[in-house]
Structures are given as C-alpha cells and as structure tokens.
Amino acid sequence: MASARPSGEETLIARYFKPLATEPGAFNLLDDAAILNGAGEDVVVTADAIVEGVHFLPHDPPDTVARKALRVNLSDLAAKGAVPAGFVLTLALRSADEAWLEPFARALGEDAKRFGCPLLGGDTVSTPGPLMIAITAFGRVPVGSMVRRSGAKVGDRVVVTGTIGDAALGLDILNGGPIAKALADDLGSKEMLIARYRIPQPRNALAGVMRDHASAAMDVSDGLAGDLAKLCAASAVSAAIDVSSVPLSATGRKLLAGGAVGIEAIVSGGDDYEILCAISEHCYESFAQQANQVGIAVTTIGTVIAGTANPRFLDAQGAELTLRRHSYSHF
C-alpha cells in the first residue's frame, strides 16, 4: 500500500498547535485525550466561545482573535481566583487558510505562555459558516476556595477593576458608529478603544488577591449593569451604584462629557473583561493595597444592599438611571 500522507487536519495540528502543547499531559496532541492532574486542588472549569460576526468582526486580525478567544476564558479564571492550568481548543474553520492560521496560532501560543495556560488538546472541524473558537479553560484553586458569584453580603463594597465601557466604544468605532466621528482625528484614542475591544486584559495577576478577599466575583463580559444583576441575584442581594464612581478612561470621560455617548451605553456595553466583585469593608484596605502591588486599579462603585430588586444606578444628584438594556443577550 502506498504510504498515506498525513491529512490536512493532522498537518495543521502538528504545524500550528503542537508547539503550544507544552504540558506532559497534552501528549504532544498525539492522543485522543489529555490528562489534568488535580494535585490535591480543585480544578476550576470554564467555557467561553467566540463567533465571527458576533464576538469578533470578520476583519479583525487573526492574532487579536486568538488573544480574545483565550483571554475571555482567562478572565473567568481570574475572577474565580484560579491560577490557569491549561485549555482545550475547538476550532471551526471554513478552510485551512495558513495565512490566517499562522498568526492565530503564534499569538495563541504567546498568550498561553504569558498566562501560564498551555494547550492540552482539542478538536479542529470544518464549517460552512462563520469561524468559531470555543475554549474550555482550567484553573486550580485550593480545595473549596473558588470565589463564587453567590457570596456577596449586605454592606460589602461593589468594586470593579480597570475602566468600564472602552470596549463597547471601540466596537462602535469598528462598526462606523458615532464615536468614530466624535473622535475625528484623535487616532491614538481610537486605537486604544479598538484595542480594548479586540484584546481583553484579563486580571489574572489579581487571582490570589481575589481568593483572599472577595465575598463574590465574576468577570464583566456582557455589560456591567447586567452582570451586576446576575451577581446580586446569585447572592440574593441588591446593590446601589454611584454612577459617577464608575471608572472611565480619559477618552471615555471626554466622550461622555461631550455627549457622544451616554452613561447607559457605558454601563450596559459588553466586552469589558474586568472583574466585578464584592469586598467586605474590613477586607477592603488589604484588598486595595494588594491590588496596587500587582498593578491593577480597583474602584469602589457602590454598596451591596438588602433586597431582591435589580441594582440601582444613581447619578450625582441621586436620581436613578433607567436602563433600557442591561447587557448583551444572545437571544
């Protein structure tokens, strides 16, 4: 029998993804399964997929698509207080386009190394439809120490990392919306906002600090207002948010002040990938100090209050914002 050449599928896995499989348990991607050793810790499992035209744009560069696919999962691990342990990748492609795959795999490998989250395995399939990258990521926490959504207590501070709304503004620019016009020739600001949409900055450096301090946490992916509502519902509490405390970038502040964007769009826009958490008053000083030590900005935006009503967003005059849309929902 003539020697069979490796299939296109095997070739692309060997060429692009084997270099990312640096864990012994990944068996160089030559087996059907990988091994994850719990090593006496809990394994935290999270799954997030991104779809072309929904979570990223058809013309987004392949390297930013790769980074976003992994980082949206890393962001979940960070909020849960977990140290990344690895991921499996399911890649649905229309074709084995090497000009796309090469920078995609290179960037994925760079991020896997940077965040200590090696590729363990996966599946590559063809699709006649949009590109889709589905990642299941694993992290480790000491047994029982995963930070839950459900632990927020009345009186806790509501805290977010980084700045809110930049990614939604970046998406507006990429979609040719009014923000592009408002920023006119300010190319630097436009690039910053677009980068915030395309390349989330997961707060994994904060994972240990989260475990030691947070009553509850999740990452903000679908919009601050909607995600806070989810955290409050899981914790059977409500919250009062001081809208003027929500941390904005300098560009975000300028756009808000100039009326190019409303605060509603900022607090309900998606793709922030910041951590939203509840921190008890007596933990806060230590939390803020340790966050500062790892170089991550944290801002108190409100207080956990009793009740089951949706969180209230109050302006500087104490008037309540009416949010028509709390967050992104796929359906």
Added chain:
Amino acid sequence: MASARPSGEETLIARYFKPLATEPGAFNLLDDAAILNGAGEDVVVTADAIVEGVHFLPHDPPDTVARKALRVNLSDLAAKGAVPAGFVLTLALRSADEAWLEPFARALGEDAKRFGCPLLGGDTVSTPGPLMIAITAFGRVPVGSMVRRSGAKVGDRVVVTGTIGDAALGLDILNGGPIAKALADDLGSKEMLIARYRIPQPRNALAGVMRDHASAAMDVSDGLAGDLAKLCAASAVSAAIDVSSVPLSATGRKLLAGGAVGIEAIVSGGDDYEILCAISEHCYESFAQQANQVGIAVTTIGTVIAGTANPRFLDAQGAELTLRRHSYSHF
C-alpha cells in the same frame, strides 16, 4: 428602575440545561465556572465538536443530535479507560428555537444520566451559521492509568468492538446514495444503519477492562484504516489486518456480498465510534472474557507488526487492498 426580566439566554439555560447540572460542582449553572475535584485521580479531558452539515444532517432529529454530540466524547473516554465525570457544553445556535431545544436538552439529559456524565457548565452563543455543539468531557482514571494511543507492541492483537461500517452505510442512505436502492424495501435494515450514523453506541462499559488489558487504544471515528494508521504511528509500529475478519453487521455483510459497497468504503468510512485497541496475546483471553461479561463483542482483526509503514489490509487471498482514502479529514 423597572425590574429587568431574565434575558432569553438565561431563560433557556435555566429551562433546558439547569436540570442536567446535577453535580454540586456545577453550582446549578449559576456561576461562571464549575469545580472538578480530582479526588486523587487523573482527570482525562477530551473535546469533540459536531457541526450541522458536517457531522450531522440539517434534518436529523434534535434528540439524536444531542446524543451524538455527547456520545462521540463518551466514546473517547471509553477508549481511554476513563469513567465519565461530567462535561461542559458550548452550543452555537441561530435562534432559541424551543421546538428544537426541548427535545435536544431532554435527550442530552437522558444520556448524561445513563452514562453518569452530568453537565458542569458551558456557553450558549448565537451564530448566523450552522448549528454547532462543542463538548469538552471529563473522565477519571487512577493516576497514570489512562490507556494511550502509543503503547501498541509488536505481536499484540489488533481488536475492535462491535461492527464496522454501518454508520457510513447509514449516512449514504440519508444522502440518497446507492445503499438506499440496494436495500429497497428492507426498512428495518435501513433504519438500523441510519440509527448507527445518528446515535453512536459508546463502549463505556468496557472502560475498566480497557485499563486492565489494553496496550493502546483509541475510538474509531474517522474510519478504521486511518485511525489504525494514527494508533500505529503513535506507537511506532505497523499492523497487518485480515480484512475478512473485520466484523460486519448482517446487513453490512449482505451489502458487501451483493457488491452494493466495497470493503474499502467500509474500512475507511467514519462515525463507527467503536474501540480500536492493541491487546497482548497473554492478556487476550481475560480481555475477551471480561468484554463478554459486560456484553460487548470484541473481534481480533490482525496483528501489530514491526515497521513504520502504514497498516496493511490483506484480503482472504493475501492480496493487499489499495485504499485511496484512509479516513475522513476536515481539510
């Protein structure tokens, strides 16, 4: 602020998938991540996705799509000797079509219960393209005991479970190919073959037997010839297969005898989801006896031989088959 109703996405998760999340570590799907406790064992991780139009047909019933999505992963766990521990589900849907989701989720739940593999979490996203169900499944094995692809030794028997080729024949019927014509009014046979395509029968009952006996194993998903070539390559061996020993269903034998299908199509067709393994001669009697006890047919189809050539498929006269295509490749 008016009370926000749960989004469509949350509603469908709560309605259809929360009942499947029976493990405490799944937190009723109300958190961003799940916990998998290693409990002193290795956690085996496998990922397989199925795409509409590629792995299943647009008109396949939603319950069979659900079963196939989970079972192709259970089949991997079975071959690796792992006991199912749970799965995460990434579901890419065009719309939240309840008439499709209800039977899909019900069948998925039935199989999750039947195979002891509860839902741990996942992600539901919208797509403008084909349906895609990507599952990452987890199993447990005692530390270091996962059955690898790479352990086949010269002299081992090459063994498969069940019968080979039925699923490919079923797909041919669904595609209106010549098999439908050859079977004419034999509705029972047609239904059997179609069921073999739509609803794999993963051999999880054999997991413990695999761990105790197999030198190497994988499941046959892309075609026996191609998958055997992968197992041999991973083990740095070759194999000689007696084609007349390849186990066929009664219908498969009839179609082969009547010339409606060639043996090449049978040994290179996909979707068998049987286990292919290498068993040393001194283990074989115990292996066959224990397989019999769990009600799974096993058949010796050849021998592992030295060399790095592709496995040879020999007919009853000792002539070698020429396979134009060894297995399914997505690209």
